[in-house]
Amino acid sequence: MPNHASLTYGQLHDKLRALGFQEYRVELDGKSGRVFEHETIPGTRIVLPERKPEDLVEPFYLQHVLVTLKAHGLVAEPNPLLT
Numbered sequence: 629m630p631n632h633a634s635l636t637y638g639q640l641h642d643k644l645r646a647l648g649f650q651e652y653r654v655e656l657d658g659k660s661g662r663v664f665e666h667e668t669i670p671g672t673r674i675v676l677p678e679r680k681p682e683d684l685v686e687p688f689y690l691q692h693v694l695v696t697l698k699a700h701g702l703v704a705e706p707n708p709l710l711t
Contacts (some may be wrong), residue, residue: 635690638681642673644674644693647702653678 641662649664649672660678674696676689683704685693697703 635685636681637676637679637683637685640676640685640690640693641681647697649674666700667705669702672696672700672702 634665638666641651641664644664647666649666651662651664654661654675661677662672662678664672664676666672674693676693693704698705
């Protein structure tokens with residue numbers, strides 16, 4: 629995934645779908661969001677705010693996505709000593 633400074637919500641959504649996530653929209657207390665869940669891996673629910681596709685992903689949400697993907701082996705965990 630690109631650096632969080634340049635990753636848009638549209639790019640993030642595309643990458644999650646490419647990894648096998650299903651996407652659906654939700655609304656709670658008048659606020660809209662998007663939920664992504666992997667078809668075959670339990671516990672992979674990712675909830676994101678509704679944003680324009682060209683909006684940049686905030687670091688908080690990017691970290692949430694990365695932690696979920698790494699915890700379920702969907703992206704490689706880089707060796708912190710090599711970065």
